[in-house]
Amino acid sequence: MLFRRNSIFTVLLAIVYIVQAACSSGGDDSSAPSGPSGPAPAGPVAPTVTSSVNQGGVNEPLNLQLNASGTGPFTWELTTAQTSLPAGVTLQSSGLLSGTPTQEGQFPFSVKVTGQGGSTTKDLKLTTLGSTFRASVVNATTTPGPVAEANGASGADARSFDPGISADGRYVVFDSAASNLTPGLNPGGKLQVYLYDRLTGLVEMVSVSSTGTPGNENSIVATVSQDGNVVVFDSFANNLVAGDTNGSRDVFVRNRAANTTVRISQLASGEAPCPNPNPDCNSFDPSISDDGSVIAFGSLRQLAASDTDDEADVYLYTGSTTLTRLTPGVGGPPAGLAGSPSVSGNGRFVAFASAKENLIAGDTADGVSDIFVYTVGTGALRKISSAPGGTAANGNNFGPSISGDGRFIAFSSEASNLVSGDSNGFSDIFVVDTNASTPAPKLIVNLALNQGDGDSIFPSISRDGKLLAFDTTATNYDAASPDTNGVRDIYIVDRSCSVDFGTPPSGSCTFKRASIGSNNALGNNQSIFPALSGDGTYVAYFSDATNLIPDVGDTNGLRDAFVTKRQ
Template identity: 35%
Template sequence: MGSVKGRVGRLQVGWQQLARILAVWLSLWGTGLPSIAQLAGNAPELVSANRAGRAGNFASRAPGVSADGRYVVFFSDASDLVVGDTNEARDVFVRDRALGRTERVSVSETGAQANLGSQQSGDHPAINADGNVVAFDSVATNLVTNDTNGVADVFVRLRAEGRTERASVSTAGLQGNGPSTSPALDASGRFVAFQSSATNLVPDDTNNVADIFVRNRELGTTERPCGAVQPNGPSSQPAISADGRFVAFVSAATNLVPNDTNGALDVFVCDRATGRLELVSRSSSGEIGNADSILPAISADGRIVAFKSLASNLVPDDRNGLVDVFVHDRATGQTQRASVSFLGRDSNGVSYAPALDCSGRFVAFGSEATNLVVEDYNQVPSLFLRDLVSQRTYLIDRNALGEQANAAVLDVAPALSCQPLLAAFSSLATNLTPSDENEHSDVYIQTNLLPSCQTDGDCRDQNLCTEERCGEDGICVFTTKTCAPLDACHEAGICDPATGECSNPVKPDGTDCDDSNLCTENDRCIAGRCTGSAVQCTG
């Protein structure tokens, strides 16, 4: 009788062969599912590497990525990623993939290492579009002067300037009297959103629960966004759009929008320009989710919001009773489920926190499901990429041979770059790169996420708001159409994927504008037109 290991090996090979046959059969019936052959050769890159290029000597996780994918931020308990790491505490690092260098950013302005741990919350650090600005939380007391509150604060590190500043302070510069964590950055690094239990960051904060705050680093101001109504429940997990206008977050409050009676955590979006709050964890028909929705991600323009939810009423025929990943389009009001089987039905496993690319077209997430793609046979949580336009799902965590990861992707949100499209993620696998021998979680980045192409036609889809072409590297490149403001009284537009046409929302009446008429004054937007009163000519 053969060994158990031998029988298991033959069984796995059998399943692989069956999966390949099924993939071919489905492709013949027009599903267009990607196969291992299409995606093989996508060698992941070890990001949490030490100076010798090997995996660090302890766990690393929770990556964020710059717009072009060059810089990856993450936290780590390893002590061998940089020289002189002797604080025996968790630190935050940035990896420059172009130069193959790692920098510790949870340091003081003089470069001194933190005297206590950073990202003890386990949340992600944040990085802006060009990779220069990094935000993180830390209980260290020596990163800035006069840090005497004894709680976690949110800090910002300006890498090029070698400067560290504290963001979780009031407009008057008062340090928070409660812990602040979970930072998010806009594209420029000007705006820092974070959650805090402090009651002294803004006036009239009397609800005694955690709130969402936004720090304007240029003006030195701190606000509680959409603060006309003080939440009657705690809020957390902020995400912010590229321009800092839209902030997505989770709240248990029931008084932010009318008719919030589900008794569950909901996902909201605050429009900081208008003060309008919107509950987005709802179905396409407007029904609020009947269970908790958490961990939002938001597209660069603030239109698309992804989140995970246990709700069963956000889409029709959700009968699996499991946490799924959903995506809500704020422009159309439509909600779709991203964590679906390769036949478009219920997944058979729990799905993890999502990440969106800048356009909102692609959503990445981990999942315990085994039926999201045909060839998922490793029986551990894997990482997936869903194309919301083509309605295709791709398995990401493979090695250069196309083999699946041999251990789980972590239940931590991945990160997606803008252009090129890359995915950073945390995994316990040891077979993604030859240099991983530490038996701890590591941070990787995967390139070439989409199937290969030979002509532009191979990348064609039905979204008229994207231009598709086959790149020089044989990978599809998607460029999203931008809709500039029509004039001073209209916002940046939203492109309709069905028509390719832009619609430009009207700015609120009373917004300052300039009608270029020297004979008018006090110009204001009224019903989308810039009008002013006539200048009185005397003498």
């Protein structure tokens, strides 16, 4: 009813206003101008092409819509200036680049767009990525700036390390001392953290302060949230935030959308104590949840009131200035180191490695590092790297990687007693199903029950826990594709290859070498430290090989960050 009364009142006011206006005008006024008043309407606006960088994959359907501002509708066409589109791709009059490219590389082309306000031309470029491509690629221009367009034909002018990848494989983070990834920002040759966007081809320096100043010392070991917005890394730089006076390696969080950088390895009041005899007191190895809200890292600093020893601990950050110590121990301060945390995608669980002997009740002083899983919220902690019957592992366990829901945890182990029959004498990859009534590690083998004939380390598990990537010197995992290059390679394996030794794996057990060129050639040098995307489609790693991108060419002679799409 209120709406109806207000409507009637409005109509009455309008009638009164019209009557008053007619009376005050004195009737017809022959001096009044005829026709419409005010400025003449604007004519059609000439088009401006707003599209810039475009990227796709070889043998993948491409649908890229070019865009323009101005008065439409628009029609698009290629000009004769540059018409280099890859085979299989055409430009439709609607501005849609479509088709399935069959060539890898960079293809400059020129478009003409015509609208009601005229026409204009613009030079563009389409980059098509092969099954293996390089993330540490350089700017196509020399214009200084924190974000640069990548040029797949040129590599960084210094080595690149420590790749990480987002859940969908779009964003890759890595560190590099190169001066040409974002020209003008790293003249001192310090290691900086970069983010590469696979879809746009842009490279961005993220180890910068909130004002955009690059770190003045080395920044390393980054991980990235699912949407690519939050990047966490550790750094020796003291100019990323105000008041950083500890002279040690700290953990920082970069929010790209908010353009902020904050330090999280500190107390609410500022610098944390550094116990002797560890004058460096570094914080290190951060891991992040999919949404970027939960971060775990290791630190030698006393970042909690319960931390009174001089050993490294694992801490949890959830946005509060108060950190949670995950490794306080029972019955007194625990002796030994803890680190290498891995946060589940949902942020509910943290797996980590620790040599501390009294983290849980009943743990024995076995002198080796073990794998633990912590439940966020409840504080529950349990060890998952024991041999059958709860027997302590007889070798070190390290490098855990946890699935998106925390159910599956993969890790490396030097132990020979986690499963019966482990006799190869090398480090192996194990997987634990934490939902099992009695969680027990299972060994990764191939269909022929072959254990690796070399060390296998640094596993990375997919969000659903179905796939694992790891690096290995073993040569006998994939009988269909003999490994003859004599160096470390990256493999992707199905979890069904994890068994109690003696029980053959199922037929879905497959090994695929990932560190191969776009032409399927074996890498001619080592590839190490894999990071598998959450969906298991892409694996990032760094490599000294120079033959992984033959169609583009790798001529910098340096270690680069690469990404391979699982075949």
